[in-house]
Amino acid sequence: MEWMREIDGYCERLDPGYWAEPINAVTNAGFLIAAFIMWRRVRGQGLPLAMALVAILALIGVGSYLFHTHARVWAAIVDVVPIGLFILVYFYGVNRDFLGLSLWPALGLTVLFLPYAVITAPLFQLVPGLGGSAAYAPVPLLILIFAVFLRPRAPDTARGMTLGAVILIGSITLRALDGPFCEVSPMGTHFLWHILNAIMLGWMIEVYRRHMRPEGRGVATT
Template sequence: MALTDSVDIYCERLDPGFWAEPVNALTNLAFLVAAGVALGRARRHDAADPVTLALIGLVALVGVGSFLFHTVATRWAGLADVIPIGLFILLYLVAALRRFVGLGWLGVGAAVIGGGAAIAGLMSLIPQPPPGQPPLLNGSLSYAPALLALLAVTATLAVKRHPAARALALAAGVFVASLTFRSIDAAVCPNLPLGTHFLWHILNGTLLFLLLNALIRHGRPTPR
């Protein structure tokens, strides 16, 4: 299929128009607010290092990409939505393993590869719907690896009594809530025409701010 093909997968969209999803589109402001507030905090705490600034920039790009996806609603806009998300997840995981857990680069590589392989193995055990049927949980299973990685890092920090553990635990709880609202968007559509996807945006903006704030407050660059 072409990158310019239209995409219609959310409850709020009833036609191919630019503003067919006004609430889904405008709630992407949550990501821009999260990035702006985090940037201010990073500067005040003298924590505006390149990695933190890159993560803040990616959060802003998540908002821009998701806005495009919920307005232009094409496959290329979908890529503009998911690519910054994927980059943020990977970069934040590396930063967390380095700055919170205290791993060296070899340890980070082993954790990412080993953890990725384990999660991929678990995901492969989940039965998939037949061709032509809607994806399980409205496609939210694609975010399960990110949630599992966050839970693993949070548990490690809790055992170490790291000061960032509580913030990451709160972030994990927000992530579970946001995934729930993303998952039920199609299911509630007959009774709630607006859907629930906009809550995914608001809660994810909150989630990403919590993660950034934890890094700003408790994660300083390590020389190793």
């Protein structure tokens, strides 16, 4: 693998310099801000998985910053690995704590996300204009599927997940529009992907926190 190969994939980048994407780089602070806010909300509540998600959220900000400043293959890997880790850890939490599965079934269902993404991502690539952002599209779809299953037993949690999916759909749309908007704005739209993603990921941790708190489960009553 060409670890040091330069990557020019965003509207804002016009040269290989460190600060060639200043807006894309700086807006990664949103992930750190969201992580700090959620750390304050989940600390001391006995939610180790939520704390792990907070730590991964901070790593997403660091990894994305490194990618948008160095813009090389190694930095791209540092960028996407925390994102993938957040997805897997969160869906494990959904399987274990939202659906009530035991350890091994929860892990098994989480691992199935990988073939699910491999199968569905090419289908999303058929959507005109989605391009490379199609790789992220299976995520909001799966969130919505989980929300449907959770609605009878935990309607508040289902609504929270639905809101998160809607925000992510908007975020993915803005990511896909980065190239087409180059002629309109030299900044593109990728920085808005960062901002909305920071909000969405922080919100999804909050959804988990509320579900795990007795007063925030949103369990339907009869």
